[in-house]
Amino acid sequence: MIKERFGAELDQCFRQGVEQGLWSAAAAGMYVVENSKRASHGDFSTNMAMVVAGKDRKNPREVAQHLVVMLGEKKDLVEKVELAGPGFVNVFIKPEVWQSVLPGVCEQNEKFGLSDVGAGRKVLVEFVSANPTGPLSVGHGRQAALGDAICRLLAATGHAVTREYYYNDAGRQMRVLGESVRARYLEQLGLPNEFPEDGYQGEYIRDIAAVMVKEHGDRLKDQVDVTPFKQSAEKAIFEDINGTLLRMGIKFDNYYNEHSLYDEGLVDDVVTILREKGLVYDQDGAVWFKTTKFGMEKDRVIIKSTGEPTYRLPDIAYHREKFRRGFDWMVNIFGSDHIATVPDVMAGIEALGYDQSKVTVVLHQFVTLLREGKQVKMSTRKATFVTVDELLDEVGPDVVRFFFLMRKADSQLDFDLDLATKQSQENPVYYMQYGHARLASIQRKAQELGVERGPLAEVSLELLVEPEEQSMLKSMAAYPELVNSAALALEPHRIIFYMQELAGQFHSYYSKHRVISDDLPLSKARLWLAEGLRIILDNGLTLIGVKAPDSM
RNA sequence: GCGCCCGUAGCUCAGCAGGAUAGAGCAACGGACUUCUAAUCCGUAGGCCACAAGUUCGAAUCUUGUCGGGCGCACCA
Structure with a gap:
């Protein structure tokens, strides 16, 4: 607020100097006002004299001298002005102004x-977006805290924010999840079963199976289709995820199911449009997207030879929907393991004729969990991951959010459990x-x-x-x-x-x-x-x- | 091999758009509670900003290269 006021006065001095022929207008907009780091340098300092001198080939200290005089006349704002170093002008603001x-x-x-400043622009922030295959793990926790804080910041600056959670309950992951539940179900009934090789081994699968045994008895023992198992699992896991998010104080405005894109033919639309534009071709039984047209090394498959789409296609369709829903700005928060998907989706947006500069991707690096100074190794499939719920149990929501936010997203984050648990000066x-x-x-x-x-x-x-x-x-x-x-x-x-x-x-x-x-x-x-x-x-x-x- | 991110004090990290003598917390050491909450404060010590070149009046910051760490590089998501 004060800095802006001072900046406006400084601009006026600059124009005044131009009018008086002291310097040219070449440096307009190129100089800066900064907060002085040292008290002896006043409250603000500007490099204007040096920038002007550089443009006009003048002596910076001479230019600065003129500026010192002009600023000295702003008596309602400025206490004193000093020339320093190679041509910095340091300004001391009057105490009553502060x-x-x-x-x-x-x-x-x-x-x-x-x-x-957001002027009511509609922003869609997509984050967490974990498929309902298990409880939220520490990585999702960082994303949840980051996404929600970003939403709060955007809302505070006059943006119309929508929090969206995008998920997929139709893919291979979910089928394996259903099979894992069925295996546990049969196991609990004492029947022969085959646990999927890459199945989900977490204890929560047994809990879901136990509920099913209670509700259905052995009626599902000959069930060939995994759908009922999958559905029960999805429901239970989503309840769990939402419970966790709620404990962190996070509520989404919208849950977007990937499946609805298929139901409404929006995925096919994308293929049709791209085909019309000649950006798609068939080869080896698959459908390829000419991503090379958008500066990428090679083309990408969007429909596999089995007829199933790859993740790119619905992702592109989803982003097209974001544009069609009228958002001015789309912010996606992803873990760094999703880096590879970004260029694909951006190419898709471009190909469909939308402005990809309206999409910003915030990538965050991984979280390393430390207990007793040692890294806790985590794997989703095996039951070795630490969940956000466990963190919340140990340290509470304030500490969890704070720890996830105290590093910039680009940095890897060490979550030191011992430090987080301490209710002392170290925390x-x-x-x-x-x-x-x-x-x-x-x-x-x-x-x-x-x-x-x-x-x-x-x-x-x-x-x-x-x-x-x-x-x-x-x-x-x-x-x-x-x-x-x-x-x-x-x-x-x-x-x-x-x-x-x-x-x-x-x-x-x-x-x-x-x-x-x-x-x-x-x-x-x-x-x-x-x-x-x-x-x-x-x-x-x-x-x-x-x-x-x-x-x- | 290629792409993205990171490399700053013993540890964990800030450093906004190039600016003046590079900052904070923790850990270490020494002090401060009869006074509004000591989960606090004050002081000391700690640095070749990974390395090398370049751009310029000026580089932790921009460019290029090297080294080291992380994440990716599927007809998985």
Whole structure:
């Protein structure tokens, strides 16, 4: 907010310089304003002089000198301006300007930081999308936390968000699942059975079979078609998955069944359209998509010689439906093992005449689970994977979400179970939550003592002059910009890093200064400051789906 | 062999669009609770930003190459 104001003033100085013939307009839009890293460099600094000098072949320090004079005249915003180094211009903002951010924070309260940069654009975010073959594992957990936080960020920035879960209950995987259940069913009836070679060995299969024995007795023992087993399994597993997601606080708006694409002839449509465009051909009994036309190394099969489509075809049809449903932006969140599918689908979108730049794929790297410092090996087929439910049992939803979000998606993530389990200083989750609890506690204490912070308009905010107070106000002013950039970059981890920093500033301040004291005007100002901090911690935690407790 | 991601302090990682003396947490060491919650704070120590070249006023950041780790490269999803 303040940075934008300063940026506008700087632009005006630039234009003024052009008018006065001090420099050309060549550098327009090429210079930047940044937050100074060092207090001695002021609040903001700009490289404008160096960029201008580079374009016009002038001496940067001379250009900077002009700028220093011009900025010095912005007396309602600027305290002082300094020329430094090779031509940086460092600007110190007046304390009262920083103090003025506080009323905005407190009045907007839970709305502070929200924006409408999304302008109501319709965004479809697809994530988790695990087929119902078993409980959600740790990898899905990362995707769930990431996807949901991205949705929250997009919603906070004025996008109309739809959360969608895409699944397939018709493929080979599901058939094997049905066969696995049947084998356990027969086993529990004491009948001969053959467990599929690549069957699902998890205990949950036995549970599903047991329910079937209870409901149907041995009536299904001669059942040749696996459908009833498959259906029971799907139902039970989806209930389980949804239960897990709900424990994490995640609700989808829509579940999209791949099968419906076939029922509505949408898969055939794609083949027909591509064939008409000459982008498809038959060879060796299979149908091939000319992906080489879209810069890929070789063509890909979309219908196998058995007549079954490969996963690409319904994926393409699904994306075509996303476009036809009128979304302006489609965000797909995939594990890095799905990298290979991305170019295929993108080629399909392009081939069908849609704009692939409207599709953004967020790939996240794998999760390594550590227990006692050692990696826990996981396999879906064997029962050796750790489920999200187990994580939730051990550490609770706040810790789970936090750990999954604290790294950027590109990085591999170590989930250290021992660290996550610790309710101590080593566990970074509590740092922010504790900050919020402390801030809430201060307000309670003030009430107990009968110290009213009173109406904001009557509070002497000019008393907030401590360096710690100034720097917290500065951080607070940067929050809305942070939310915007995190949303547009689809990077929730930025919120976490910001809040760790803000909570740190507060903890440090807390141990150095007292909010409530004998000085009533000062107490009031600081109580409002504390309230502003609490609001931002609350809002930020909400964005990543972690609770902001009033006491711990 | 090819494609994508990663390589920054002992460990786990930030570093926004190239900017000034590279940051945080944990671990280590030394301190601080009669005062609004010590799940906290203060201090010390810790670095060839994997390596090499290039681009430029300036590179952890951009380009190329090398090395190391992860994930892919199906008529599986």
